[in-house]
Amino acid sequence: MKRQWKRQKKQADSTRSLMGITDITEHSLVTEHGELVFFMLKPTNISVLSDSSVSARIYALMNVLKGIADIEMLCLNSRENFEDNKNYLRQRMQAEENSVIRKLLQQDMTALDRMQVQMATAREFVLIIRLRDEKEADVQPYLARIEKSLKDQGFTTKKADKHTLKQLLGVYYEQNVTTEEYEDFDGERWVIFGDE
Template sequence: MSKKEKGSVSTQSLMNIETITDYSLVTPYGELVYFIIHPTNISVLSESSVSSRIYALMTVLKGIAEIEMLCLNSKENFDDNKSFLQRRLEEEPNPIIRSLLQKDSQNLDRMQVQMATAREFLIIIRLRNEKESDVFPYLSRIEKSLKDQGFTTRRAENADIKRILGVYFEQNVTTDKYEDFDGERWVVLGEQ
């Protein structure tokens, strides 16, 4: 592939994505539908409650053969910043600067602890050769099964899928809206 051809390859094709629909991600290996599961804080649950949550998840997993799971951080990771501060702290001879670096490091620790439960859990259904008329009833049954087992869930929409890709591939958790094309927000329609 020439340098010019490489420059014209889209990000979608580099990630092996054919298209992002209103409810799925279409790849050569199947159409992926994402269900976002809102996490339960199990640290405040009794042992029997945790066991019942595990059993509920097992029930869902047994009922759906083609299920995949994904867990993402939905908040920023400060590990690189903390490593940088640690290196600076080891190198810094000035005690006042060392004290400031230590306080910065402690602040990052506090922020990370506050966001420790900021995870996003996804159930992924890979559709392959399903008839279009069967897809939505099938997905509705899966969503109902998850809700019947006590999970707070919803099917991911187009914007959710773009955000999931942004977090997964770029660790970008700060962008509110992802564009279909770079610079799309600056295009004014009807202007010549």
């Protein structure tokens, strides 16, 4: 009886509840452990900066971070990972007896390697602010102060909106970077409202 109840409960759980998310608002993810607000940071190509410029960027970020109590950082790939495809090509090359096809598979592997190198710097950096029991009237000024602090220190940033939050979840949980529009409910785009 207990197993059947667990199975039914698991089937009834939504994806959001399995991830610990109770709501996705216009500017945050609401969880059982607080509301999460995401600030997207545009990365700086530090490979072209001098050592002193890199030190200045680190110091600027340190100034921002020391003024914020509940902060977390996240770095995500914002492009596809081709490792599964490359593993498949390796297996096919080992199993293939025809040398011409092996050569074609090797060319495919080289093309994937080139694409991956070109996209290697495609990272997204996110500062996550965890709000815990803050009064609604205090939240927006607090977030505006953080955003201003980031911009004052020379960072290009914007607060993530609902679409960006769904995109982040898609990349983080599914490595899905190709979807343009994320639905609130699976299959939502196929529902025709008012049709009886």
